[in-house]
Amino acid sequence: MLSAADNEMLIRTNAGTPMGDYFRQYWVPVLLSREVPEPDCPPVRVRIMGEDLLAFRDSEGKVGLIEPRCPHRGANLFFGRNEKCGIRCSYHGWKFNTDGECMDAPTINLDDNYEKIRSRIRILAYPVREWGDLVWAYMGPKTDELPKLPMMEFALLPPSHRFVSKKYQDCNWAQAAEGGLDTAHFSFLHIPIAESEEDFKAKTSRVTKGYSANSMGSDHIRWMVNDSRPRFTIAKHDVGLVLGASRHADNGHLYWRIAQFLLPNHGYTPSAAKGETYHGQTWVPIDDEKCWVYVYSWNPERPLLPEEVESYKRGAAVYAEVDEQYVPVRNRSNDYMVDRAVQKTENFTGIKGISEQDACIQDSQGRIADRTREILGPTDAGVVQFRRLMLEGARDLQKGKRPVPATHAEGYRVRAGGVVAPGSKNFREVMMDRFGDPYGRFNVELSEEDIAALVRPH
Amino acid sequence: MLSAADNEMLIRTNAGTPMGDYFRQYWVPVLLSREVPEPDCPPVRVRIMGEDLLAFRDSEGKVGLIEPRCPHRGANLFFGRNEKCGIRCSYHGWKFNTDGECMDAPTINLDDNYEKIRSRIRILAYPVREWGDLVWAYMGPKTDELPKLPMMEFALLPPSHRFVSKKYQDCNWAQAAEGGLDTAHFSFLHIPIAESEEDFKAKTSRVTKGYSANSMGSDHIRWMVNDSRPRFTIAKHDVGLVLGASRHADNGHLYWRIAQFLLPNHGYTPSAAKGETYHGQTWVPIDDEKCWVYVYSWNPERPLLPEEVESYKRGAAVYAEVDEQYVPVRNRSNDYMVDRAVQKTENFTGIKGISEQDACIQDSQGRIADRTREILGPTDAGVVQFRRLMLEGARDLQKGKRPVPATHAEGYRVRAGGVVAPGSKNFREVMMDRFGDPYGRFNVELSEEDIAALVRPH
């Protein structure tokens, strides 16, 4: 439960709000690279944290993110022509490059003052990098040294080892993020309804299709159904939280599901067994009532299999079945196509898709969840810690203390996943067994130069 | 004409408003019973007087009307699973019965405190009864003794003798109700446009198809066309008003149309001749700008004929031609499919359907009619008396005086209808002739126990 003031602080990210300032200390994904697929391709409208912007890839392949208003007469540069390293306004031909500089002002008199006037005309342009097949922007205050990009593993691997996409969600970013960290809900939201053990196994395989934890067959689902009260252990690390939740498994063992929350808006799912493909999500506010969820999968040990990629494209795992604008086919406007007959006999919600089930229940908390009326318990520990960390970060920044993670890109080299361990082992021991590190950190065999080479523009 | 303050008082029924408080002294229809047709069927969203609620029928057939917010994390119980006498939240499995009690909280620790905590968790649930194939709710303050259900005749009869349905309307409840009590408008709104007597008769039979007053053929329509200034006599009784309006008929006779208004929101139509089927409407605010109109027909003397029921289903009499969500096919968004050619040569509005003609003209007064600018005359007497009675009731309640009808269920045993009488008879005499009572009251041959047996749950 939060006070009304804390709830407001948590959810509002427009420019000038405490949480908006805090988000703007970090690089934020604003597009998939493939949404601006080639030089001089069509510009794309982008709305991020309440700001209406325009992204375009120039003739040299560089992506710009600019305020779309031509300063001459206020026409919208979305209708401009993307030509020769700049967007040219359709009204009177003023032209701007990816840095927001005016390259041509063909209605201003071509006299001795022309160059002086032209060089002073600028529009807002945010620094942009491509990293892990995503376009990231730094929307914070001007600074001599930009923060480093977060070294999330999917971005460090060859493109063949990862898949990235996104999905639109019809609610505030924070409750969507909370749903990702709240691993207790699997015991209801995602479970099959079965009449027999065989029926359960058959339906379980459908639930987990395309997801990780396949190696555990239907057992881990059974453990989650049977134990709806996971015990949480949460440890704070340099760039966020590692969240372990244990449930009773067979023969005195515990089934641990270990998630990561990485500041300010990334979450890794808790299911991957060793060797399996990892999944992550990044919640990016569009405005206070909707968000984009960037979703990505990666396997450090091998390229993704064609059937994996195919299943993601069709909406398996963390992915939703989306239309061409990345809007889920089953969404708020159609009640997620809930099928009450399916809810009686097949799965707990009557809704198809893990991602859609998540979106449904998160959206159902309201466009903006009211956290002043809640009855939280031990299984909500992850949600509580997340809120505390975010509010602390926003408050610290207001006091002038910049967030550490914004400058500690290395801290983002962590993993998450699931494991079955003897009931006698504590969380730290389980983490050491599973990841070789109490926080899930891993070492990367890339030099600074190697990493720099992964970023566009170099 | 009302003052702006009185207009506001009349039309606003959200919780905490004077008229909202007044409505909440009564049982209010919130659903057709057939909208929750069987045990554990899909829950249904209900919005009544600005409150968003959820109705569901539990495993034992009992209907609940609850606040749909799960108190744990605020998820919406609409997406919950209706199972084993309760709605279970899809997020973490908390479960609530029709009384709003928490039956299971599977994320709260199962220790010695569990039962104590669980039993304290409640959500808002309104008392519900099924009565006359409608689901009624009492949404007023907690009370030791609930008001009795109104003994409206259609609910006292065997199901075979009645038909009930509903229709959505796109305006404030009060102007829709006023349209029902204003029997003067028939002289224009519903009349055929004819070129000859024969033409008139043919078209009239189409107007009245499925309606009562068939026994008068086209005569009563002719009388209404010829006399647009009916004389009103209105008498107040225990639970509302009886409204008589007389028009000149043939041979010195008067054609009386006698309607009933029953507090706070029921109206009976004035056309049924002796032995014919009666019709009634109940206007239930969804919010201040739209309402549901519950419509019902009944015949005390015989089961309804299959052709009657069939015509009602297709939109005859007080019924509209509706889609599966009970929204009229001809509505505000499509200008009621007005056909200007039909308006020239067939009927006065160019709109098909008595109910649709009513809705059109009532909606056209605005989402909320402005009663501060009107020029009322003698034919508006019914409207004036209705407003006075409603405002008086709301004001009395604010002073602490509860409405009498809320506790006098017997008063609702009244009838309405039409009759041709010698011009020498006054309203009281006409009422005695037609109904055997000056107010249209009738005696019912049912014992208290008989009546109780008609209510679900018993």
Add this chain to the structure above:
Amino acid sequence: MLSAADNEMLIRTNAGTPMGDYFRQYWVPVLLSREVPEPDCPPVRVRIMGEDLLAFRDSEGKVGLIEPRCPHRGANLFFGRNEKCGIRCSYHGWKFNTDGECMDAPTINLDDNYEKIRSRIRILAYPVREWGDLVWAYMGPKTDELPKLPMMEFALLPPSHRFVSKKYQDCNWAQAAEGGLDTAHFSFLHIPIAESEEDFKAKTSRVTKGYSANSMGSDHIRWMVNDSRPRFTIAKHDVGLVLGASRHADNGHLYWRIAQFLLPNHGYTPSAAKGETYHGQTWVPIDDEKCWVYVYSWNPERPLLPEEVESYKRGAAVYAEVDEQYVPVRNRSNDYMVDRAVQKTENFTGIKGISEQDACIQDSQGRIADRTREILGPTDAGVVQFRRLMLEGARDLQKGKRPVPATHAEGYRVRAGGVVAPGSKNFREVMMDRFGDPYGRFNVELSEEDIAALVRPH
């Protein structure tokens, strides 16, 4: 650049605003005559400067423009019946003529007072004239002498010599008007993208199809492409401004494009060469965020050719390709069907249609353009003068000084167009050569009686 206060004054035209008062000093087009094609045809909803009105043509062919609210109970007369020289309300039959007088009140007692009461009942009705195949209204304060209709040339000619239509636009009237006066933008907004001289010529002929200036072939387009900095000379005359803009043509000549702005909201396009068809536009606010653009073409010397009229109907010249409600097919809601491939290789915007290109870029300035953040230069002189004139007129009226043009209908007898002239001639000389008058005025060979005969009602 305007101050925020001046921007507000310029764009707001609802009743009671300074600019709204100023507009209401003039006759304003409110419909095409053909939208109310015949006596007793269906009434038409009209929204002008924030006022919701109803237009209808009565049995004698006279057009009325009335407040659509029946004063009895507030029903909307749109659903009334247009019969025998009046609109009869569908609710209780009250009837009003085109002057807003109550002709019948069939629910008011037919006693000695009836005539007295009836004759006092009035609804708002604005004076209406038909002029040039348009319905014009005077929506200003009551006055003994109505202003004269503006003697715009298209209205003075036989119907065969003109074509009129309209198109909906999704932004404030003033920025649409500014687009019409800003002749500098042609150098980008409307130009073809070509790879060779031949390609340019071919594409140019497509751009100008149906427009005037055909006689100059592709040359004038080439001159505009090559000179994006036209020099403006603007002269104020009795009823507005004449705006000359010259660009370098071949052999030391200048290509002059001369537009007219006629108070308060008319503009003539600058392209017609001698003998060619003229075009004009009138921007009529619907409310502050949208407008109707009335468009008309005329040829003083001959009837319009069938192929001209046909091309206008299909969206050539100032006309848009519109649906049955005069809403452009390519509009804000579908991004004007911008085709980015076409934008790369065919024309500067990727949008089909001169009118649609104009609408796109004007709409893109926002529903209401923010004129407080602009960087204006010499090519924006027309826009600056337009604003100054409008604000001056509105301010003068507030001080009690009525606008002169409202009473000087003769001043509207002006023409606009294009011409190539030796570079040595100044604007005045060019005007004398092209029009025989420094302001583009012409003499009309019609007597006062002839002109009066062109107006309906006479």
